[in-house]
Amino acid sequence: MVDRMGREKACLITGTCIEGRPVEILIDETGTIAAIDEKISGSERSNAEVIIDGSGTLAMHTLANTHTHAAMSLLRGYADDMILQDWLGQKIWPLEACLTGEDVYWGTRLACIEMIRSGTTAFNDMYFFMEEAARAVDHAGIKAQLCYGFIDLNDHDKREHEIRATEALVTSIKGMQNPRIKPAVGPHAVYTVSPEGLAWLAAYSASEQIGIHVHLSETEQEVLDAQKNSGKRPPAILDQAGCLTDRTIAAHCCWLDQADCRLLAERGTTVSHNPASNMKLSVNRAMPYPWLVEAGVPVTLGTDGCASNNNLDLFEEMKIAALLQKFAQNNPTCLPAEEALSMATVTGTRALGFGSGLLVVGEPADIMLIDRMVPCNTPLHHQTSNMVYACNGGAVKTVLCNGRVVMQDGVIPGEEEVLNNASRAAADLVRRAADQAE
């Protein structure tokens, strides 16, 4: 907890519940969970200078969004109901050519507010003007792994430009020395990055010991083109360049075959499942969840950007993931609620390197307090079932990140200013793109 002067303070959450057990949670001045007990003892509770009344709530670890493009919140509803190649080529990339750093700042602030409102305090982001995204995450008080979306289209000069942009972002984020913000590298996909670009990114990420965030095997076309152009499937192309590592998060992965899944498992790569985006862009195949689990690949959850989802609510994503897999496998036991919740908490948080994703003593106090007295939590036979199948992010009342309150009883300081600036930035961006097209 931080007071008005910016000093860290110990804090106590009273009156909440963890898995049906009434508890109090003590958070020390470093933002770590110090104690969880039915009643925190008098000597310990006297350390807490701030009390948060959690009565009528359920306390849970917050959620981790492992694939998004946060500033695409400005493009929400701009281009719907199209296939991926047309959506990117005809609508999204022409608009993105007109983006400014200020757009990315306000778009990312807007995305952070939306994520906080729905219980997400850590995300994995790939976009442009990422120094501005880092500033936005810093101001929002949550956690992110940020990378520049590297696209060289097999062009030498573009590649040099993308290399400089990647290095500049990594240097800038390291210089911030903010443990809530990490740099990564972001090869967009095998169809937009040359083998030389991929090899440079692999070597650079290894030397800096930072993550790799990539789109992988999203469409059948991507796989067919890769085979036609190189004789290899997309995971093998990434692997040959050194981009499949235990620091890699690969998004989508809808068109993997069983051998691809085994390769990802051998390399320790994590997958981000993005079911809403995949269905909306109609990629025509569900990510092969049973094959990935059988191979031992960690599977996490991401929303993708707001132009293909069109929100950042991971509660909705948990439900959509569970329903899509059951439907695709014709098996109602596939991806049960407990697994959907683990993907969004434990596996996602670990993949981003922000802790265990568990609400236990010694871990960062990344905590959401969920309203118990709402229809989606009435009755509450099985809490996990309510979280995955009944609730959406609207049930979240209060959110802490590293022990700092970022939303209390539905109030996020500065929200109105962010909404106003994001609306203006979105309108100006669309106007500039229309002028450019004339």
Ligand SMILES: C[C@H]1O[C@@H](n2cnc3c(O)ncnc32)[C@H](O)[C@@H]1O
């Ligand atoms: C960073 C770039 O990635 C683009 N993008 C957003 N969503 C997708 C997707 O589902 N597949 C491929 N590329 C995507 C984004 O618009 C940026 O240009």
Ligand SMILES: [Zn+2]
């Ligand atoms: Zn994406």
